Amino acid sequence: DTGVSQDPRHKITKRGQNVTFRCDPISEHNRLYWYRQTLGQGPEFLTYFQNEAQLEKSRLLSDRFSAERPKGSFSTLEIQRTEQGDSAMYLCASSSRERLGVYEQFFGPGTRLTVL
Amino acid sequence: GENVEQHPSTLSVQEGDSAVIKCTYSDSASNYFPWYKQELGKRPQLIIDIRSNVGEKKDQRIAVTLNKTAKHFSLHITETQPEDSAVYFCAASIQSGFQKLVFGTGTRLLVSP
Numbered sequence: 338d339t340g341v342s343q344d345p346r347h348k349i350t351k352r353g354q355n356v357t358f359r360c361d362p363i364s365e366h367n368r369l370y371w372y373r374q375t376l377g378q379g380p381e382f383l384t385y386f387q388n389e390a391q392l393e394k395s396r397l398l399s400d401r402f403s404a405e406r407p408k409g410s411f412s413t414l415e416i417q418r419t420e421q422g423d424s425a426m427y428l429c430a431s432s433s434r435e436r437l438g439v440y441e442q443f444f445g446p447g448t449r450l451t452v453l
Numbered sequence: 454g455e456n457v458e459q460h461p462s463t464l465s466v467q468e469g470d471s472a473v474i475k476c477t478y479s480d481s482a483s484n485y486f487p488w489y490k491q492e493l494g495k496r497p498q499l500i501i502d503i504r505s506n507v508g509e510k511k512d513q514r515i516a517v518t519l520n521k522t523a524k525h526f527s528l529h530i531t532e533t534q535p536e537d538s539a540v541y542f543c544a545a546s547i548q549s550g551f552q553k554l555v556f557g558t559g560t561r562l563l564v565s566p
Contacts, residue, residue, distance in 0.1 A: 341496075368551070379459075379542045379556030380497065392551060428496070432552075439485055439504060440552045444496040 339363060341431050341445035349451045350419055357415045358448045362431030368440060369412050371404055372428040373397070374447070380428055386412060419452045426450075455480055455547050459557025467565055472533050474560045476543035477525040485546035486519060486526050487554070492539045500541075501528070533564045 342361045350356050362369050367388050372380035383402070385393045388409040401419075406412040416423055426447045432440040456479040466472050478486075487502035503510045503517045503526065510517050514533075519526040526545075530537055540561050544554040 377559070379457075379544070379559050380554075382553055382555070385551055385553065387551065393553070439502070441487070441499060441502070442554065444489075444498070446496045 341429055341443055343427075343429050343445040343448050345448055346446060347449050347451075349453065351453050352419060352421060354419055355415065355417045356419060356450065357413055358427055358450075360412045360414070360429030360431075360445055362410070362412070362429070363433075363443055366431035366433045366443075367409065368432045369406060370430045370432075370442060371412070371414050372430065374426040374428055375424075380444075383414075383427075416450075419450075421452045424450055424452045455555045457543060457545050457555050457557045459543050459560060461560060462558065463561045463563070465563045465565065466533050468533060468535060470533055472528075472530045472537070472562055472564075474528045474541055474543070474562075475525060476527070476545075476557050477523075478545040478555075479524070480545065480547050480555075481524065482548045483524075483545040484548075485552060486517070487544050488517060488528050489542045489544065489556075490539045491542065491559075497542060530562075533562075535564050535566050538562055538564045 344359045369386040371383040374380045386406040401417045404414045428447045429445040430442040432442045459476045484505040489497035490500045491497045514531045516529040540559045543557040547553045
């Protein structure tokens, strides 16, 4: 499968624990995005990387959240001291310039986080 | 602020009927409008998109129309089939140094045989 992959697919944790998710984008896609999706809602933007540089973070992303993309390939999203409100689907997407001015985003299958 | 409204939240049609989903956006600088289909437990998948220099785009049974003046765009599915049943999300790009997408809240489409 040459699409975006995410690991793990499911994570159950206790409140207060730290969790880390991984995203592997489509090969050679230099743009990578993290989104959060709660039940009945559309994906909400969290953060964006161009190569290894994190260029934007949403105000939704509290200081308990950190994301990295150390070599411009895979990315990790860490949540420290998890809270029940962090329970959601965390989606990763990647894109590259495929058509002039348009960056089509391809989504991964997501990591479903449940905080007990 | 950045906002995309989507209606209806649920839509039930009979197989063979047409379905229309409407979205409005707030940022007049938005220039890219993709539509994603998300089946239960699966990833969102791009089904069609339109850029601001085009008023309509078709791909087989799916079409999207854009009215820049009114800042709204719509998804049209003709000859619906049970496998079209899913949640559909519209999105609009926000100019933020990159192509940031703001999504609507989704429309659950149910096509009954």
